[in-house]
Amino acid sequence: MSRDIFFVSNTTDELGGVTGWTHQTARLFAQQGHRVHVVGIHSADLTMALPEQPAHPVTALYPAHPPTPWTPHGLRDRFRLPTRRGEAARVASKKEAVARLSELFATARPGAVVIVTQVWAMEWVSEADTSGLRVIGMSHESYDYSRAGHRYRWIRNQYRDLDHWLVLTEEDADRWAADGMNNVGFLPNALARLPVLPSPRTARTVASIGRLCDQKAIDLLLDTWALVAPARPGWTLRVYGAGEDEAALKAQCTALGLDGSVEWMGRTDDVEGALAKSSVFVQSSRGEGFPLALLEAMASGVPCAAFDCAPGVREIVRDGEDGLLAPAGDVAALADRLLRLTGNPRLRDAMGTRARSAVQRFSEPETLRRWEELFAFLER
Incomplete structure (x- = not known):
């Protein structure tokens, strides 16, 4: 069955393993006959050169990292007009980005899937219209590494009610399940290719x-x-x-x-x-x-x-x-x-x-x- 599959990541071009995995998996799905669209929340500063130009469409919702939400510190801070205007502009810009994401999702055929590859990107997906879509969240890091940082709270808040979410190993899936996240599964990354010849292992x-x-x-x-x-x-x-x-x-x-x-x-x-x-x-x-x-x-x-x-x-x-x-x-x-x-x-x-x-x-x-x-x- 051919499906529409959306990947939503923090970026589509940032130097790193998640970017490589996203385009590799998108290519695999496209070769399988699925219709694939890769979406990034923003374009990156330190970009990754891909081994081949993607055949699937790639969209960035923002040209650069969007500003973080404003948290006023004290009563005086609440009345600073430039800051309030900046926050209003941020909110308006986010509404536009969410609306654009909803428009992309609205083009999907029945049976479509949204794969959110990183938990920060879920903030936009959760506000978009995903009616009729299956939403799968992912974490590309270990339970312990998430537990030690702020992403632990994000995962528990953002992924708990998804159709499914994935980690990379059975051991981590079991630990998240013991933590009350009963919709978790696991699926490892794939090896992209096997070089024709191995390294001769002669260089020091x-x-x-x-x-x-x-x-x-x-x-x-x-x-x-x-x-x-x-x-x-x-x-x-x-x-x-x-x-x-x-x-x-x-x-x-x-x-x-x-x-x-x-x-x-x-x-x-x-x-x-x-x-x-x-x-x-x-x-x-x-x-x-x-x-x-x-x-x-x-x-x-x-x-x-x-x-x-x-x-x-x-x-x-x-x-x-x-x-x-x-x-x-x-x-x-x-x-x-x-x-x-x-x-x-x-x-x-x-x-x-x-x-x-x-x-x-x-x-x-x-x-x-x-x-x-x-x-x-x-x-x-």
């Missing part, structure tokens, strides 16, 4: 790929590399990515005396090429959902060392079989895993080969089959 290079922000914890990676580099002369850590923490991280790198063994590669649109030049992949995140970077590294036959910071990480990497995990935030333990992989070519090759084979259980056809089952279930 460790790769990290991700946004330079607090969540990805490159600061912890630098502390880790400070323990590894003295024991591995000739090895280089290549950090691929851009973000708001770049200047601070480079200063930290210099302070740790690592400028001779760390290369800042900037953002890359050729992840496959970067991995082909690497022998080990490292992920030092404070929190994750179901990280695509791990899937891509394993598909390239590059063994991974990572912090066990989320159920999705340990579902992808089977510790001791096709990669090595360290307790979340334990810099010394992550350094130990990197020393093992960089110091033992036979271990690298064995784990890389097993990783490339094992990661194919997250294939696109299997993930698409599970989505179709969910759509059929919601129509009953």
Whole structure:
């Protein structure tokens, strides 16, 4: 059955895993015969170059991040005319954005589905007219990471009454269900493609790929590399990515005396090429959902060392079989895993080969089959 499917995200072009996942999944649905429209609340400042131009329509409701609601502080603040005018303009602009979203939804055929990929975007969807549509919410981060921040409250407030909402692992779904969210299910991310050839794993290079922000914890990676580099002369850590923490991280790198063994590669649109030049992949995140970077590294036959910071990480990497995990935030333990992989070519090759084979259980056809089952279930 061909359906109209709307993806609604914070943005449609922001550098990051959710953007890549959104357009990848939209492409899969379109190839399946569905009519797909990707909607972002706003256009991003730090944008992501997509591997191919989307064939599906893409709409941004705002040209830039909309202003946040005004909260007056004290009686005097309530009577500041410029501020009150700015808030009135914000409210009017939001009504226009919601109306535009409702107009898009009104074009849908019976059986249409709205997939809200990030909880902040749900604020607009909840005010739009979704009559006759099935609405599915999503969270691309772990229960613990949501629980530690403001998104926990947003999820409980915004997702409780949806037709369904999805996390990325069964473990997280069980934890949300125990928290009273009985409409939750799980569905992992899909591996986009398997490179024709794996990495030869001959370069003395460790790769990290991700946004330079607090969540990805490159600061912890630098502390880790400070323990590894003295024991591995000739090895280089290549950090691929851009973000708001770049200047601070480079200063930290210099302070740790690592400028001779760390290369800042900037953002890359050729992840496959970067991995082909690497022998080990490292992920030092404070929190994750179901990280695509791990899937891509394993598909390239590059063994991974990572912090066990989320159920999705340990579902992808089977510790001791096709990669090595360290307790979340334990810099010394992550350094130990990197020393093992960089110091033992036979271990690298064995784990890389097993990783490339094992990661194919997250294939696109299997993930698409599970989505179709969910759509059929919601129509009953």
